[in-house]
Amino acid sequence: MSQSFTFLVLGATGGTGKHFVNIALREGHRVRVLLRSPEKLGDQVKDVQVWKGSIVDDIDTIDTDKLVEGVDFVASMLGDKEAQRDSKINYAFMQKLVPSMKKQGVKRFLYQAGGLSRPYQGSLSPVLWIVRNTIARGFDGQHKDNEAVMEYLETQAKDLDWIVHRAGIYLDGPSKGTLERSQSSVSIAPHKDCADYSYRLLVDPSKDAIHTSDFSCYKS
Numbered sequence: 001m002s003q004s005f006t007f008l009v010l011g012a013t014g015g016t017g018k019h020f021v022n023i024a025l026r027e028g029h030r031v032r033v034l035l036r037s038p039e040k041l042g043d044q045v046k047d048v049q050v051w052k053g054s055i056v057d058d059i060d061t062i063d064t065d066k067l068v069e070g071v072d073f074v075a076s077m078l079g080d081k082e083a084q085r086d087s088k089i090n091y092a093f094m095q096k097l098v099p100s101m102k103k104q105g106v107k108r109f110l111y112q113a114g115g116l117s118r119p120y121q122g123s124l125s126p127v128l129w130i131v132r133n134t135i136a137r138g139f140d141g142q143h144k145d146n147e148a149v150m151e152y153l154e155t156q157a158k159d160l161d162w163i164v165h166r167a168g169i170y171l172d173g174p175s176k177g178t179l180e181r182s183q184s185s186v187s188i189a190p191h192k193d194c195a196d197y198s199y200r201l202l203v204d205p206s207k208d209a210i211h212t213s214d215f216s217c218y219k220s
């Protein structure tokens with residue numbers, strides 16, 4: 001590694017987030033996390049800088065300017081299917097966090113949404129639309145929340161270098177290969193590969209992915 005950066009990871013105890021934190025630490029970076037249950041980190045708790053809090057219950061008291069102070073890259077892998085059924089919790093928190101990221105000069109922001117979340121002013125293929133409205137119907141609130149975040153980023157945050165990863169996660173498990181960005185194809189991948197891809201996207205010096213909301217797909 002040539003340079004060491006500071007990452008803020010949201011959703012660090014989740015399926016994707018825990019792998020993301022492992023990768024960032026392995027690559028020699030500093031990692032700050034905002035989470036509800038530090039004990040879920042296990043031994044890793046000693047390697048990261050912990051901010052305890054909920055993006056819902058503590059939204060009014062979390063000092064987001066301080067949270068992102070000195071942070072180079074922010075990765076959001078937040079999700080709470082039950083809470084998102086009735087409420088756009090991520091959108092509400094992003095409305096507070098994004099102005100702080102702009103103010104504090106965060107270099108880049110990665111937001112992990114879902115392959116079944118519709119990009120702003122875009123559409124889903126008929127197949128994905130059917131999947132969303134049948135077997136994946138329980139996640140509809142999560143997709144609507146992700147869609148509100150994408151609209152907000154497109155319309156209110158073009159002065160921030162953000163990237164949305166519309167991931168096609170199935171379950172945790174061993175790596176199935178290397179994901180790359182795709183506008184048309186989505187692969188069903190384990191959390192580990194999605195975290196690896198999100199990490200590479202975030203630190204990519206080429207910046208090709210800035211202001212995109214693409215899928216990830218295995219190299220053929």
Ligand SMILES: NC(=O)c1ccc[n+]([C@@H]2O[C@H](COP(=O)([O-])OP(=O)(O)OC[C@H]3O[C@@H](n4cnc5c(N)ncnc54)[C@H](OP(=O)(O)O)[C@@H]3O)[C@@H](O)[C@H]2O)c1
Pocket residue numbers: 010011012013014015016017034035036037040053054055056057077078079080112113114115142146166167168169170191
């Ligand atoms: N899982 C899928 O099948 C799937 C598929 C495609 C895309 N995605 C997208 O990827 C995102 C992340 O997915 P994932 O499967 O990695 O998530 P996950 O395993 O459900 O983890 C979600 C993370 O968000 C945290 N979180 C939830 N509510 C919070 C709150 N109020 N305050 C602070 N932290 C909170 C959780 O913390 P706790 O440990 O405290 O609960 C956990 O760390 C999803 O939101 C979705 O948009 C997921």
